[in-house]
Amino acid sequence: MISVWHYLAVAAVLFALGLIGFLTRRNLITMFLSAELMLQGVVLNLLAFSRFHANLSGQAFALFVVTVAACEAGIAMALFIVLYRRNKSLDASVWQSNREAGVPSSVDTDALPTVAAEGADDPKLQPAGAKPQEPARV
Amino acid sequence: MSLFAAMQTGNPLGQLATAVVLGALAIYWLLPRPRGRSIAIGTFAAIASTVVLVSWVVRRFGDPAPDLVGNILFWLFSAGAVGFGTIFVCQRNPGRGAIAFAFVILSVCGLFLLLAAPFLMAATIVIYAGAIIVTFLFVLMLSHADGPTDENDRTREPMLGSLAGFAFLGLVLFALYQSSPAAASDTNNLEYALPARPVSGEERAVLLEIAEQLGEVTKLQDKDAILEKTKLMRDRIAEIVGVPPTSVDAVAVPSKRKSIPDRLALLTDPRSIATKTLGEEIRQMNVKAFNALENNLLSKANPSATDIQKSTEALPALREKLIYLAGRGELPARNVANIGYVLYSEYLLAIEMAGTILLVATIGTVAIATRKRVSA
């Protein structure tokens, strides 16, 4: 019949998930959202303790956390835009030039699966007024 | 819950370790990458890990709420948060990942509500699901991802990453395990109970006031002062917790309301039983302590120091019990108003700073993202 531990456990799981997402995913946006997930775990923790101590300090702190998260999101988005402009990619692994001299860059060895271009078998429409050359497909 | 609680076999630490390892493997198999990803096995491992973890939590910490509705809500929202979180982390498509994240936020906000923080729930939903997700989707327009790409379909260090994360999780849970008492077996432990005990606010205030006075009394040495202070204490305490049935004052004390043990006499949940037992215990102690006080002080004309000491020696224990019964109290019902009050009285400086940070962040965002014009 003890309840604060449950919330703490859930918060810990959320934090761990966010951590793994941040460490493993390469898309900048996914990485950032994982950081936000970590923040959610922390806020849950704060609120559990606030309830436990019958105190509003935890909730006030959580409010500040959310505020700062918002600021962080804004700046992170701006940075992503700038980075995207540089390399036309949202991949975090593109930025590895700050490595030690003599360390080779990490390259991906597995080939990505190729997907047939979408719309390869979409019907092609002729410009208006011209007779279609292929039989129209349903 | 009983199903999970029935999984009592095994060493609790072993259960935790199993849950952690299974969870790490699950995430490892679920993370998107060109080769080695197996959604089926990963899902299966995730479910297994969840089951073990939940059983461990229940076994160690008991039920999250005393009532069924509370339980269901808690597990629902928790499952939603964790499940959608896993989906988000392992989702190949970032757009779908963002949607999953939105659902995570919703679930977590449900948990916020259960924790008596409705303002934060609303604020979080507004800020995250409203503003941030919209912004993310806006940036996602930039990626033009058709088909598999490096950033979406590859993972940096899947094994090490998931192991690190779950090792961290295991450590935190172990720390929780260390610092929590064996809650499920201790039905009398009211320390960490989270909906509060059925002690009203007034009663709590009275109890805390009496406890404070008791604290002062134990320091006094003068017979008259002691008597002065403790004049009405016995009765006031007896008002709240009642009198022992065998006491002579059983009938004499009128009560405006039922005493705590009487109120809880018919409830069967462990928390109520524990509170009732505590109230009865205080009754007994109340009588004994003040009897002892009167005996030692009033029987003799000039009581010696040892007499005075003996008279007040039972009072500290009574005081502890009173504080215990008073408990931590409740969060105020008018959450928004009280948050506002707290923010503008205790955390005024922090408010100002948060505002300044927001301003600076806005300016910074604009400054960073502006395309620099190349000077001609």
Added chain:
Amino acid sequence: MSDPDLALLALAFPLGAVFLVALLAALRCGKYAHLPTIGGFAMSAAVSVVMLVNLLTSPEAHPAIHTEPITWFSAGLLNVSFTLTVDPLSAIMLTTVTFIATWIAIFSASYMHHDEGYARYFGIMSLFVFFMCLLVLANNFLVLLAGWEGVGLCSYLLVGYYYAKPSAAAAARKAFLVTRLGDVGFVLGIFVLWRVGGYHTDMTLLFEHIKNVPPSSGTMVAACLLLFCGAVGKSAQLPLYVWLPDAMEGPTPVSALIHAATMVTAGVYLLARCAPLFVLAPSVQMIVCVTGGLTAFLAAFIALTQTDLKRVLAYSTVSQLGFMFMALGTSGVVTPSLAVTAAIFHLFTHAFFKALLFLGSGSVMHAMGNVIDMRKFGGLRRVMPITHITFLCGCAALAGLPIFAGFWSKDQILDVLDHAGHHALRYQMVYFTVFALSLLTAGMTAYYTFRAYFLTFWGETTIPPEAGHHAHESPRGMTIPLIVLAIGAVFAGLAVEPLTHGFSGFLARTPGLHTANEAYAKRTNLAPTEHPHLNLTIAAAGTGVSLLGIAVAFVLFRSGKLAEVPAPLRPLHAMSQNKMYVDEVYYGAVVKPAELLANGSRQFDGFLDSLARLVSFLPRLMAAALRPLQNGLVQFYALGMILGLAVFVSFVVFKVSR
């Protein structure tokens, strides 16, 4: 001007010439460099003549002028002061050196005309004369050592004058290193003398102390032997003579000055100076004598078949130095002053005729376009008459024909040897053998000298193609010094000794020799003989062997061409021509092991280097192991942080929070 100041002046003039030459070279007026040099040498010669006259006319029995001692350095018991002394021995030596140097400098001005390093040549020559004067005038062993090393340095610089030529550079190195070997012994000898001589380094004080407190005979033998080592190196005696023939790579006036008249005589001068010490070690005297005799014979043997004119003269120098040492070696058996007089008199006359011969060969080289191989030219008496006549004078003096200077000095040497051979108390047979050897050597000397003369100047006139338009008599700048030295070669001996005994009388007044005479008298209980006397038998014997040698040379070489070597003499001829294979033996016995040791040391050093590199390798290895952690990927860094945090938290959770 007082005499001590004159002594300092005699040093100052050549040193000033050095600076003036350097200044001229810096001002790009190097072609005038001969002026300060000749002027400095001439002034120094004038000063030394003045001092000589002062000493001659001095009323003291044993005149010696000392300059004020200036402390050079002192550390504990070692106190070294800079003092100069002018006594008859050093005055004679100084005059000889500066006089010959002046005429050689005048010759060099014409010989080295149009040469690139004109100023360098005169600068170093001036420096050399300065050091030589310092050596001669020094009254302190360490000051003498300074002069000793200084002349070695200048010899190196001048032999290696044509430094771009590898053989010249090698010859310079060889000269320096071989004399260095001797110098080791010399320095050790100085240390031994300092130890037993009451911790004095000043010669007068040292000799005084040893006279009063004679050390043990073993110590004396050791000290004298070590000093003799130095003399062996510097004066090119067996076994350290091998540098002198190679030193002919330098310009011919250098050979004349350094390797005939001055530097190589430093060893003889040293032993003459230390006569009071050597008297106390008769066994060392015997070794000195034997060494001189063997050297003289060996060098003469090698000179019999050489085809390079300068080589012949070089071996002749070695041989004549051997004669001087033979005379010095009899010092304790005959009166020390007599023995030293013989040696120094021979040094004096040898300076004249050897310098003359070298300058003559330089004149020939100049005319023949730097060809000096006697097989390539001939009959030059018709082409270069003045050179011819002066060269003939020098040859006659070297051969020891009567009246010429060499006759008188060689006769004195043979005389003391004969006396020692008959009257020595110990080692009598040794001295007698050496005497016989010296007679034989005298004959060989005459033979090879006139062989060289005939091959060069007799026969049909052959001019090598390198001569070009030079094949004529040398200019006056060269012939005038030749004439002056020829006059000296003819008359120098006659003038100073036979009729007046002026030389020997003057030299015997040297305080050091006087001390040696006293020691000799004490040891042998014989009265010291004042003057040498002319032993007609010896003189006749000497003249006879010389004439015999000249006759053989005339018969064989009067056609100016090399004669056919008869079959039985072929092995000996081969040995002589190949310099007795001494250089090859040295190479195998000394140079090769030294090279092996050097290579071994270099390998060991390389091994130590690799050890040091190993020490430096370990941090680099660790760095290389840690470097891949910095791969530029942000997520990798974050992973590292999390893993570290996990370790830390696990520590806290498991250890601390119990």
